[in-house]
Amino acid sequence: MSTPGRPAPLHPSGSWTVGLRDRLSRTVPAGQALPDRQPAYVASWIYVFGVLTLAALVVVIATGLVLSIEGAVWWHISDTGRFVNSLHLWSVEVFFAVMVVHLWGKFWMAAWRGDRALTWITGVLCFVGSIGTAFTGYLSQSNFDSQWISGQAKDGLNAVGIGAFFNVLDPAQMLLWHVVLLPLVVGVVVLWHIVLVRRHGVVPPIDAPEPPITTAIPPTPEGVLS
Amino acid sequence: MSATQTPRMRAVRATPDSHDFPTRPYDLVKEFVIALAVVSLLTVVLAAAFSSPDERAISLADWASAAPNDVVATATSELAGTSTSASYGAPYNHAADGQKLFFLSLQKWAGVRQPVDSANDLVVHPLQSVTGDGGLSSALDAWTSASADQRTTWATAYADALAKAPDGDPTQVTSGDFGPVPVMATAFLALARSGGLEQIITRESFYSADQTRQLLLLNDGTYIEDQARARNLGGDQWGMMNEVGNYPGQPWMWLYTFWYQVDPFKSSDNADALVWGLMMLLTVGLALVPFIPGLRSLPEKIPVHRLVWKDYYRRHNL
Numbered sequence: 280m281s282t283p284g285r286p287a288p289l290h291p292s293g294s295w296t297v298g299l300r301d302r303l304s305r306t307v308p309a310g311q312a313l314p315d316r317q318p319a320y321v322a323s324w325i326y327v328f329g330v331l332t333l334a335a336l337v338v339v340i341a342t343g344l345v346l347s348i349e350g351a352v353w354w355h356i357s358d359t360g361r362f363v364n365s366l367h368l369w370s371v372e373v374f375f376a377v378m379v380v381h382l383w384g385k386f387w388m389a390a391w392r393g394d395r396a397l398t399w400i401t402g403v404l405c406f407v408g409s410i411g412t413a414f415t416g417y418l419s420q421s422n423f424d425s426q427w428i429s430g431q432a433k434d435g436l437n438a439v440g441i442g443a444f445f446n447v448l449d450p451a452q453m454l455l456w457h458v459v460l461l462p463l464v465v466g467v468v469v470l471w472h473i474v475l476v477r478r479h480g481v482v483p484p485i486d487a488p489e490p491p492i493t494t495a496i497p498p499t500p501e502g503v504l505s
Numbered sequence: 506m507s508a509t510q511t512p513r514m515r516a517v518r519a520t521p522d523s524h525d526f527p528t529r530p531y532d533l534v535k536e537f538v539i540a541l542a543v544v545s546l547l548t549v550v551l552a553a554a555f556s557s558p559d560e561r562a563i564s565l566a567d568w569a570s571a572a573p574n575d576v577v578a579t580a581t582s583e584l585a586g587t588s589t590s591a592s593y594g595a596p597y598n599h600a601a602d603g604q605k606l607f608f609l610s611l612q613k614w615a616g617v618r619q620p621v622d623s624a625n626d627l628v629v630h631p632l633q634s635v636t637g638d639g640g641l642s643s644a645l646d647a648w649t650s651a652s653a654d655q656r657t658t659w660a661t662a663y664a665d666a667l668a669k670a671p672d673g674d675p676t677q678v679t680s681g682d683f684g685p686v687p688v689m690a691t692a693f694l695a696l697a698r699s700g701g702l703e704q705i706i707t708r709e710s711f712y713s714a715d716q717t718r719q720l721l722l723l724n725d726g727t728y729i730e731d732q733a734r735a736r737n738l739g740g741d742q743w744g745m746m747n748e749v750g751n752y753p754g755q756p757w758m759w760l761y762t763f764w765y766q767v768d769p770f771k772s773s774d775n776a777d778a779l780v781w782g783l784m785m786l787l788t789v790g791l792a793l794v795p796f797i798p799g800l801r802s803l804p805e806k807i808p809v810h811r812l813v814w815k816d817y818y819r820r821h822n823l
Binding site: 308311313314315316317318319320321322323325327330331333334335337338342354355361362364365366368369370372373375377379384386387388389391392393395396399400403404407410413414417420421422423424425426427428429430431432434435436437438439440441442443444446448449450451452479480481482483484485486487488489490 | 519520521522523524525526527528529530531532533534536537540541543544545547548549551552553555556557558559560561562563593595596603604606611612614615616617618619714715716717720721723724729732733738740744745748749752753755756757758775777778780781782785788791792793794795796801804805807809810812813814815816817818821823
């Protein structure tokens with residue numbers, strides 16, 4: 280309660296809203312969430328694979344959403360469904376291909392330098408979570424392939440106690456993990472990863488000396504995607 | 506540099522802040538839209554050119570039609586308690602301790618959370634749903650009224666006789682004291698052929714979402730494995746990462762599959778637990794690369810990074 284005769288403070292101390300707003304504004308430096316400039320050393324095709332991974336993930340999710348509209352059996356009985364399933368399958372293959380190149384690129388760049396260890400760790404979590412999500416997709420196909428894969432996979436999961444809770448022989452449970460739980464986890468971790476990338480910026484070259492002052496250099500012919 | 510700085514502070518400061526470097530124009534949104542268009546186009550081309558595999562699931566009727574002797578042998582092994590599922594252990598039953606990860610009995614500790622009584626759930630109870638077969642009813646009465654030891658003796662003797670018969674053919678089994686087992690196994694084959702066995706085996710009365718029992722039964726036979734091996738999907742054929750036909754499958758699981766191809770894993774009774782333990786360890790190691798001495802320095806010693814930043818190094822004579 281404000282004192283009579285004195286104006287109420289603009290931002291009352293203890294405000295959760297102000298606290299959250301300040302926290303969010305401190306998470307990513309101003310202008311870095313959607314930057315229109317990058318450090319001049321960001322000039323290699325290897326950088327493309329991060330955004331390609333993100334783009335492939337968007338295609339994976341979009342095609343998965345279309346499949347989920349008609350249900351789990353649709354793609355077995357409809358040519359359109361089969362084509363959408365093919366889009367989903369191949370987008371996953373592309374997703375993993377570009378993600379692995381991105382991962383190796385970041386390894387050889389030692390991209391964890393400069394307080395970026397958590398960025399690397401969240402990237403690994405994205406990779407592992409994506410493997411689990413794809414695996415449950417293979418178990419949810421309701422065809423010969425899923426019959427065989429589930430029969431083989433159960434032994435590994437049971438051997439370490441996971442199978443008691445995560446039953447690969449139950450396609451209904453696997454489908455829910457595939458379309459709800461794991462995409463949610465992967466989505467959150469991917470978001471976290473992106474925020475960390477924008478927060479810390481692109482890791483400078485190995486052995487790069489401290490730059491004297493920040494200066495802009497003119498555009499190069501390499502342009503976008505370089 | 507201050508004398509009070511810790512080694513960690515020095516390490517952090519060794520990498521300059523990326524925001525202090527010279528910059529140049531860059532369009533993040535345009536880059537993403539172009540990437541999305543490229544990936545979408547590539548996906549459409551691949552899908553249109555190669556489609557996706559969809560080999561129909563094997564039904565129990567398919568199995569009975571294609572490999573009737575295997576169905577009879579499997580039903581007999583369920584009754585004898587010698588099938589894979591009957592002798593599995595957790596999470597299906599207490600028949601075995603299961604695999605160990607060194608001294609850790611993780612499989613046993615997780616408990617029996619999907620209980621399956623292979624003889625009763627997979628064979629006897631489905632047969633009890635059959636009506637109008639007096640011979641089967643008598644056989645089931647004899648089975649249920651016999652002692653556990655007697656049942657095992659009958660079923661084991663019949664399993665041995667089937668193993669000795671040419672192609673496991675029940676019609677060529679020599680005579681012996683098999684009790685009601687031959688009648689039950691033959692009736693089970695007829696029930697499987699009828700196409701209704703999946704629904705009878707399932708736990709639910711109408712919605713059969715959980716296929717645990719059907720898949721355990723199918724995997725207790727040899728037919729599905731024969732079909733998988735014919736498609737190069739066997740465990741020793743890198744099967745976990747392969748797909749039917751020439752499709753790429755899950756190549757990202759190559760390392761997991763690799764360990765099953767080499768000793769000591771492939772010859773170990775605890776292969777699954779050991780491979781899983783190793784993969785979990787390697788995954789944690791991958792996540793913690795930034796903190797592992799030697800490994801974290803590898804990129805600085807092997808100059809792949811000079812290809813990535815060749816322009817920068819050239820401009821700065823580094």
